[in-house]
Every structure is written in C-alpha cells, then in structure tokens.
Amino acid sequence: MQRIPARVGDAVDDIDTPALVVDLDPFERNLDLMANAARSAGVALRPHAKAHKCPDIADLQIEGGAVGICCQKVGEAEAFVAAGIRDVLVTNEIVGAAKLARLAALAKDATIGVLVDDADNVRHLGAAARDAGTTLDVLVEIDVGMKRCGIAPGAAAVALAETVVRTPGLRFRGLHAYHGSAQHLRAPAERRDAIATVVRLARETKAAIEAAGVPCPVVTGAGTGTWQLERDSGVFTELQPGSYAFMDVDYHRNALAPDEHDFEQSLYVLASVMSAPVRERAIVDAGLKAFAFDSGPPQVWHAPGLDYVKASDEHGVLTVAAGRDPPLPGDRVWLIPGHCDPTVNLYDWIVGVRGSRVECVWPVAARGALA
Amino acid sequence: MQRIPARVGDAVDDIDTPALVVDLDPFERNLDLMANAARSAGVALRPHAKAHKCPDIADLQIEGGAVGICCQKVGEAEAFVAAGIRDVLVTNEIVGAAKLARLAALAKDATIGVLVDDADNVRHLGAAARDAGTTLDVLVEIDVGMKRCGIAPGAAAVALAETVVRTPGLRFRGLHAYHGSAQHLRAPAERRDAIATVVRLARETKAAIEAAGVPCPVVTGAGTGTWQLERDSGVFTELQPGSYAFMDVDYHRNALAPDEHDFEQSLYVLASVMSAPVRERAIVDAGLKAFAFDSGPPQVWHAPGLDYVKASDEHGVLTVAAGRDPPLPGDRVWLIPGHCDPTVNLYDWIVGVRGSRVECVWPVAARGALA
Numbered sequence: 001m002q003r004i005p006a007r008v009g010d011a012v013d014d015i016d017t018p019a020l021v022v023d024l025d026p027f028e029r030n031l032d033l034m035a036n037a038a039r040s041a042g043v044a045l046r047p048h049a050k051a052h053k054c055p056d057i058a059d060l061q062i063e064g065g066a067v068g069i070c071c072q073k074v075g076e077a078e079a080f081v082a083a084g085i086r087d088v089l090v091t092n093e094i095v096g097a098a099k100l101a102r103l104a105a106l107a108k109d110a111t112i113g114v115l116v117d118d119a120d121n122v123r124h125l126g127a128a129a130r131d132a133g134t135t136l137d138v139l140v141e142i143d144v145g146m147k148r149c150g151i152a153p154g155a156a157a158v159a160l161a162e163t164v165v166r167t168p169g170l171r172f173r174g175l176h177a178y179h180g181s182a183q184h185l186r187a188p189a190e191r192r193d194a195i196a197t198v199v200r201l202a203r204e205t206k207a208a209i210e211a212a213g214v215p216c217p218v219v220t221g222a223g224t225g226t227w228q229l230e231r232d233s234g235v236f237t238e239l240q241p242g243s244y245a246f247m248d249v250d251y252h253r254n255a256l257a258p259d260e261h262d263f264e265q266s267l268y269v270l271a272s273v274m275s276a277p278v279r280e281r282a283i284v285d286a287g288l289k290a291f292a293f294d295s296g297p298p299q300v301w302h303a304p305g306l307d308y309v310k311a312s313d314e315h316g317v318l319t320v321a322a323g324r325d326p327p328l329p330g331d332r333v334w335l336i337p338g339h340c341d342p343t344v345n346l347y348d349w350i351v352g353v354r355g356s357r358v359e360c361v362w363p364v365a366a367r368g369a370l371a
Numbered sequence: 372m373q374r375i376p377a378r379v380g381d382a383v384d385d386i387d388t389p390a391l392v393v394d395l396d397p398f399e400r401n402l403d404l405m406a407n408a409a410r411s412a413g414v415a416l417r418p419h420a421k422a423h424k425c426p427d428i429a430d431l432q433i434e435g436g437a438v439g440i441c442c443q444k445v446g447e448a449e450a451f452v453a454a455g456i457r458d459v460l461v462t463n464e465i466v467g468a469a470k471l472a473r474l475a476a477l478a479k480d481a482t483i484g485v486l487v488d489d490a491d492n493v494r495h496l497g498a499a500a501r502d503a504g505t506t507l508d509v510l511v512e513i514d515v516g517m518k519r520c521g522i523a524p525g526a527a528a529v530a531l532a533e534t535v536v537r538t539p540g541l542r543f544r545g546l547h548a549y550h551g552s553a554q555h556l557r558a559p560a561e562r563r564d565a566i567a568t569v570v571r572l573a574r575e576t577k578a579a580i581e582a583a584g585v586p587c588p589v590v591t592g593a594g595t596g597t598w599q600l601e602r603d604s605g606v607f608t609e610l611q612p613g614s615y616a617f618m619d620v621d622y623h624r625n626a627l628a629p630d631e632h633d634f635e636q637s638l639y640v641l642a643s644v645m646s647a648p649v650r651e652r653a654i655v656d657a658g659l660k661a662f663a664f665d666s667g668p669p670q671v672w673h674a675p676g677l678d679y680v681k682a683s684d685e686h687g688v689l690t691v692a693a694g695r696d697p698p699l700p701g702d703r704v705w706l707i708p709g710h711c712d713p714t715v716n717l718y719d720w721i722v723g724v725r726g727s728r729v730e731c732v733w734p735v736a737a738r739g740a741l742a
Contacts (some may be wrong), residue, residue: 001372001739001741002446002739002741002742003446003740003742005742016467016469016470016742017467017742018741018742019742028603050684050685051425072684072685073685075373075374092645092685093645093646093654093700094645095643095644095645095646095656095701096387096388096643096701098387099387102717116650117646117648118646118647118700120700121700147652147688148646148654148683148686148688149645149646149648150646150648150687151648152648180683190719193666222427223554237629272466272467273466273519274463274464274465274466275464275488275489275519275520275521276489277488277489277514277520277521277522277523281518283464283520284518285466285742286711286741288663288665288712288713289712289713289716289739289741290567290741291440292659292663292664293663293664293665294613294659294664294682311665311714312519312551313443314421314443314444314463314715315463315519315520317518317519329464329466329489329491329492330467339659340660340685341659341660342684343716344662345660346716346717346739346741347739347741348739357735367739368372368373368655368660368717368719368738369373369374370373370389370656370660370661370718371374371376371387371388371390371656
C-alpha cells in the first residue's frame with residue numbers, strides 16, 4: 001500500500017508527489033453530462049469501473065442514476081461488492097474452477113453478470129452457480145469487429161444463447177457487443193462506420209435469438225469514444241463508458257463531430273521537479289512507474305514551453321523552451337496521463353481537489369485486481 | 372492488495388493467473404554469477420532494488436555478498452529498512468521538506484546514502500539530517516552522458532563536493548556516475564564507447580576532487596548492460612545492476628561480446644487463455660495492467676507459433692500459426708515481460724517456483740512506492 005499522499009483539508013500545494021489527482025469540478029460535470037445524456041435517451045448507464053477501480057466513484061455514478069457498474073476481473077467485482085455495490089456486470093469471459101467459484105459466490109450478495117463465448121465455459125459457469133446455490137446473469141459476447149473475444153454474430157450466437165437458457169443456474173440476459181478499438185478511431189466518420197456495423201450485427205443477432213423464442217432484453221456495450229452512436233441506435237439498452245469521468249491524452253486525440261459531446265480533463269498526475277541541472281532540462285519524479293505509456297507519454301498541463309519528452313523508471317525528462325523561465329527543484333507540474341485506465345491502476349489513492357484544497361482522498365480499492 | 376496467487380507447496384498448474392513468477396533455478400544462477408563476478412574483481416556489489424522491490428530478494432543478494440542495496444524513492448527505502456536492510460543508497464535527488472525529513476529519519480536505523488546535483492538541495496539535506504539528529508552519506512551525481520539528472524563533471528562537481536563537505540549532517544562519500552541509456556545500446560562497441568566516456572569523466576572528476584583535498588572513496592554506477600565495463604575500469608568501486616536477477620525482452624535484445632556474461636530469463640507472467648473464439652486467435656487474461664509496455668509487448672516463452680501481438684487493458688491477443696494446435700480456454704501461457712522493473716511494480720506478490728512446485732511467495736513490499 002502506498003503512503004497516503006494528502007489529507008482532507010490539505011492545501012493542494014502540500015500534496016506529496018507523485019500523486020494521482022482528480023479535479024472535482026470537471027469530474028462532476030463529466031459524470032452529470034453522461035448521466036443526463038443516457039437518462040434523457042431512455043438508455044441505461046452502467047459505467048465501466050475498470051477505469052477508476054474506486055468504490056467512492058461508483059457510488060457517485062449510481063447516485064447519478066447508473067444501474068450498476070461493469071468490471072473486467074473477478075477480483076475487481078469482489079472489491080466493489082465488498083464496498084456495497086449491488087449490481088456488477090463482469091464484461092469478460094471467466095475461466096477456471098477457482099475463479100468461477102469466486103464469481104458464483106459473489107452472486108449471494110449482488111446481481112452478478114458475466115459474458116460467454118464458448119459452450120464449455122457455459123457448462124462450467126452453470127456448475128459453479130449451482131454449487132454456490134446462486135444464479136448468474138449471462139450475456140453472449142459477439143465479435144462485432146474488434147477481433148478479440150466473442151462468438152460470431154448470428155447462428156453461432158443463437159445456439160450459445162440457447163445453451164445458456166438450458167443451463168440451470170444461469171439466466172440469459174442478452175448480448176454484449178463492444179467494439180473497443182472503434183473508441184479510438186480519430187475521425188467521426190470512421191467511428192460512425194464502425195458502430196454502424198456493430199449496431200447491424202447486434203440488431204440481427206438479437207432478432208435471430210428472439211426468433212428462436214428466447215427473450216433478449218439487454219444489448220450492452222459502447223465506450224467513451226462512441227457512446228452517442230450506440231445510445232441512438234435503437235438497439236442498445238445499456239452503455240458502458242468508463243474513461244469519460246477522467247479523460248486522457250489519447251481520448252483527446254479523437255476529432256469530434258459537431259453533435260458529439262466532449263468531456264473535460266479531470267485526471268492528473270501531480271509531479272515535482274527534482275533536478276534542473278541545465279537551463280534546457282528539468283527532471284520530474286514521475287516516470288514509467290507513474291504512468292502507463294502504451295498510448296504515449298503524458299502531456300504537461302498549462303505550462304507552455306515545458307514538454308515531457310522521455311521517461312525512465314522513476315524519472316521524467318522535460319524540455320524547457322528557450323525564453324521560458326526554467327523550473328526549479330521543488331516546482332510542481334501537472335501531467336495528463338496518456339491512457340487513464342492503466343495509469344490509475346498504478347496508484348492506491350485518488351486525491352480529489354477543489355480549487356486550492358484537498359476535498360477527499362479515495363482508495364483505489366481494486367488497484368491491481370488482476371485475477 | 373492483490374489476492375495471493377499461490378501457497379507454498381502448490382502445484383505450478385494451480386497458480387492463479389495472471390501471476391508474476393520467478394523460476395528459482397535460473398534466478399539463483401543469475402544472483403551467483405553477478406556476486407562472484409563482482410567479488411573476484413574486488414568491486415562492491417550494491418544491487419538495485421527498484422527492479423524487484425522485494426526484501427526477500429535483497430536478503431538473498433546481501434547473503435551472497437552485496438554490501439547493501441540501491442533504491443530510487445524514499446518510500447522504497449522505507450520499505451526495505453522496515454524489512455531489516457541496513458545499508459541503502461537512494462540513487463536519486465530527493466526534494467521537498469517532508470521527503471527529506473523521512474529520508475533523514477531513516478538514517479537512525481540504517482546507513483542511508485543519497486545523491487545531489489544542486490547546492491540548495493545540499494543545504495536542505497543537511498538541515499534535515501541535523502533536525503533528525505542523523506548523518507546522511509552523500510554522493511555527487513555527475514552527468515556522464517545520459518542527460519538526465521547530474522551536475523557537470525569537473526569543476527562544478529568539485530565545488531558541489533566541497534559544499535557537501537562543509538555541510539554539517541552530511542558525509543561526502545564520492546561520485547555517482549550512471550549512464551542508464553548506455554545499458555540498452557545494442558552493439559557491444561556502442562556500449563564500450565559510451566562507458567569509456569563515463570569512466571574518463573568519473574576518473575577526471577574524482578582526481579579533481581582529491582586534488583582539492585577531499586577524499587572520494589566511492590565511485591558507483593553501472594547496470595545490467597554494461598557492468599563488466601565499469602567493473603574493469605579501475606575507477607568504479609561499486610556496481611548497481613538490478614535487472615540481471617530477472618532479465619526481460621529488452622535486455623535480451625543486446626548483442627553480447629564474447630567476453631560478456633549473459634544472464635538467464637527467470638521472470639515470467641503466467642497467464643491463462645480465457646477465450647479462443649477462432650482458430651487463429653487466443654485471448655489471455657494479461658494485458659496493459661499486467662505488463663509495462665514501454666519496451667514493447669511480452670514474448671511467449673517456449674510455445675512456437677504463438678505470438679502476443681496486441682494488448683488492451685485486461686486482454687492480450689495471441690496469434691496462432693497455421694498448423695499449430697490452437698490453445699483452449701484454461702490453457703496456461705508463460706510470458707516474458709518487455710521491461711522487468713515497471714512490470715514487477717504491477718504485482719503485490721512474486722511466486723517462486725522450482726520444477727513443478729511453488730517454493731516461496733514473496734511480497735513485493737515496495738510495490739507502488741512512488742514517493
């Protein structure tokens with residue numbers, strides 16, 4: 001467990017660094033925007049908690065009208081159920097007797113959903129639920145173009161849904177149709193085209209399942225890059241965005257159509273300059289262990305002439321433009337993570353700030369819940 | 372805290388996934404090789420604990436003859452001192468009153484060294500040590516070509532060493548001359564050239580400090596890519612390699628000269644296939660939160676025809692070559708991390724295995740010690 005970097009009431013200037021900081025005003029506006037946009041369209045919101053891993057944030061999302069949360073791992077679901085969340089959809093295939101037993105046990109305390117794309121896995125899930133004396137909600141994951149998990153849409157998905165229906169201990173709920181890579185297509189037209197295919201495949205598969213006499217009440221999916229498209233599809237009943245609460249460098253690279261809502265950056269890593277050996281260079285205390293770098297380096301926020309150009313394990317190298325006052329050791333720098341989800345996973349605490357004060361310090365309870 | 376993924380005595384096949392696993396036979400050979408190679412050359416070994424963050428491993432290194440360990444962060448040093456390590460060099464500049472007070476307090480229980488590259492920081496360090504009633508060992512960091520932290524070699528370094536000598540609470544110990552990026556130069560000649568400059572600058576600066584009447588007993592640095600060069604320099608008194616215990620995909624990219632020792636891969640992430648929706652593709656349960664990706668994706672170990680080609684937060688996509696038996700859900704895959712240090716930092720436990728059995732489960736006590 002990392003040291004707590006601040007206490008409620010501390011000045012922002014006194015937060016120990018590096019620290020993961022949420023600016024509460026834009027954060028709350030992001031939550032409200034999404035909650036209102038889902039509610040007014042009559043579509044359920046089930047935010048993805050893999051982004052924040054934080055029960056305090058899940059509580060805020062549910063208070064704002066979310067029907068529950070999504071998780072990716074059994075360990076995440078355990079952390080959220082232990083914190084009192086009562087409706088969790090694990091948007092993933094879960095494999096192995098020990099993990100299935102843990103998942104099924106969770107359904108004693110909460111509504112637990114899970115995905116399937118394989119008939120053997122359906123049988124194992126059913127056995128685990130019966131052993132635990134619980135019932136698991138099950139959604140068939142269809143591959144709608146991402147080429148990751150998911151059974152083929154159409155007849156194969158219908159057959160798998162029928163297998164779920166026939167399996168005691170399981171309750172078939174519908175379809176999971178998520179296109180993750182479409183979230184990060186840069187042009188609105190690219191995202192629109194990708195999601196048009198998603199929607200068509202989901203609609204056709206739902207119709208085929210219902211034609212086989214199986215009710216298919218839920219079609220769930222969508223992320224921060226495409227959620228308006230799924231929301232307005234007439235097919236999706238539920239949206240799963242996660243990053244919208246925080247945002248990151250990568251999501252800001254998406255160009256937006258005029259009718260697309262934008263979200264504000266609310267998540268930062270607060271770092272300190274620890275060395276400024278020459279005028280052109282400053283070294284901060286946040287490197288490869290303070291950020292995920294899969295989507296590139298962090299960006300320096302509101303400090304023209306400072307660029308984060310290179311990282312090693314515990315160092316970040318900033319270049320200092322000519323004509324700019326060079327930073328000094330001890331100076332603070334606010335950095336926008338390249339990719340929010342795996343960056344949040346590096347921290348045990350989220351420090352919530354409003355203006356110049358620390359208003360809350362939230363545990364990242366599901367940090368590192370890999371299994 | 373993550374769930375413990377295994378218990379001592381468990382079968383390797385029963386380790387919960389994803390898990391960070393050390394193969395103890397090659398791991399111990401790596402420790403022995405480095406310990407013997409330093410000892411026989413009469414150079415001290417102070418392994419870098421930023422790689423493993425694990426007091427059990429530090430204990431093994433010290434039992435093998437290491438004089439102590441290196442850390443990069445005060446929080447890491449606190450974790451190791453709390454676990455009983457009695458000699459820690461923080462190979463970094465430490466800035467800010469709160470952190471300096473923590474560092475100085477540690478010197479009540481252990482020999483604590485730290486780097487400086489700035490005269491103001493020397494004054495702050497001295498004040499912190501005096502306030503705590505302790506003495507800190509101080510090394511002047513010189514920039515030997517990495518362009519990160521470090522004062523210029525030569526006259527500036529001499530002046531800073533003299534400032535340390537004049538500062539009550541501090542004890543000047545020598546020079547820190549580390550060239551991190553040289554560790555990863557691929558050709559032996561490139562590494563040799565880079566370290567020739569390092570050695571020349573360290574030698575000249577040490578001579579200049581001693582010419583000013585200041586003893587300079589320690590010259591410390593080196594990493595897993597270049598340690599033999601510093602060892603044989605006649606100038607370096609101490610080596611700081613860390614990755615040699617584990618190795619990773621990136622270090623294996625270095626071409627070795629005939630006289631360079633190689634280390635064996637001992638560190639793996641053990642993952643499970645959770646979905647195999649089509650013949651050509653298998654999805655494992657280890658993605659961007661299970662590996663650091665700054666040095667590229669992990670490599671599949673000893674499974675010809677399987678390639679880890681893509682990751683999302685919790686998924687890894689493997690391609691399956693034509694003609695190979697496709698993996699099935701539940702199958703295990705051993706993956707070599709692209710970069711060991713920031714990958715280890717994602718786990719709370721290291722599972723040590725010998726043959727088919729779990730022999731130990733070590734806490735990664737300094738995991739996430741960012742501050």
